[in-house]
Amino acid sequence: MTELLYPIDIDRPRRIAFGAGQVATVGTWAREQGITRSLVIADAFNAARIDLLGLPGEVTVFGAVKPEPDIPNLDAALDVAARTRPQLVIGFGGGSAMDLAKLVAVLPGSGQSLQDVVGPEKVAGRSMALVQVATTSGTGSEAGSRALVTDTATQNKLAVQSRHMIADLAVVDPDLTMTVPRAVTAATGVDALAHCAEAFTSRKAHPLIDLYALEGIRLVGRFLGRAVADGSDREARAGLALASLYGGFCLGPVNTTAGHAVAYPLGTRHHIPHGLACAVIFPHTLAFNAEAVPEKTALVLEALGAGGARDVLAASHGWCAALGIEMRLSRLGVPEEDLLTMATEAHAIRRLLDNNPREMSREQILAIYRAAL
Incomplete structure (x- = not known):
């Protein structure tokens, strides 16, 4: 059996905006969708430049994403999402921010915990929009369906994979990496x-x-x-x-x-x-x-x-x-x-x-x- 005969499924973000200046696409897209409440998941550096996103309406920022995010970091972000009930979640940063954004977009109100969804295709669904904006060139998380979080008890990474965590819009603006x-x-x-x-x-x-x-x-x-x-x-x-x-x-x-x-x-x-x-x-x-x-x-x-x-x-x-x-x-x-x-x-x-x-x-x-x- 050759590789050409192997079955394969390809999932991509619904829309990919690539190129200099494409960060402006985020605000335009959000307005087209009628978004009035957004939650931005970012590290401290990117939290200070969310104006680049041009988001409409009420914008909440969780700006405490850690490198190698762990379960307490995710829980803190989920608490903010539960309080603000966003229509849109934006991952703005490197892989850590984008991975947390994926989980924040699918877990609130789902009745599922992180432990329930670890593994492939266990996420029940998603009730809010998801946009990913990459600010580093490394993880490629903006295009993917996986999220990784460290379990502090075992010091192991928990991997969640789901088609429901694929972005509606992925923005790759190289100028953000300068x-x-x-x-x-x-x-x-x-x-x-x-x-x-x-x-x-x-x-x-x-x-x-x-x-x-x-x-x-x-x-x-x-x-x-x-x-x-x-x-x-x-x-x-x-x-x-x-x-x-x-x-x-x-x-x-x-x-x-x-x-x-x-x-x-x-x-x-x-x-x-x-x-x-x-x-x-x-x-x-x-x-x-x-x-x-x-x-x-x-x-x-x-x-x-x-x-x-x-x-x-x-x-x-x-x-x-x-x-x-x-x-x-x-x-x-x-x-x-x-x-x-x-x-x-x-x-x-x-x-x-x-x-x-x-x-x-x-x-x-x-x-x-x-x-x-």
């Missing part, structure tokens, strides 16, 4: 790269998604270095925004693999930003999987501008390090004594590891952590 600092630009860019590369090499890879994945990798290879060197390079910012969107397209029907599974404990246990965690792990899992998918691995390196490299780990690690990313876990505050616990947790994330093109044991994950230390 203020992203150099280090964050680099790390989130590698997160977008990892989404594309992991989907491209996944056991669930599909030709319908491969074209987005490979083009997303090419865009990162072409533009990430430029954006890191000059944050005001508008073409580079636009290229990364498109790469991030394509990475989001990859997440719904195919999803990520071992790279994200191994990266997750770095965020939940040690609060390393998700993009940075993915960047540190990316070269190691790409190299680990190379023997299972050699042709696709070669295409990934070629798309990054490292074609012909014989040592996959050295080539991909060097590419990331050249962006100024700190690639050693020990320098990011991860103690060696915690590596086994993290390996055990990562190995339990079967929803991702089962997609990996090569079986990965707990001991092999531990070896990756030790190599990255």
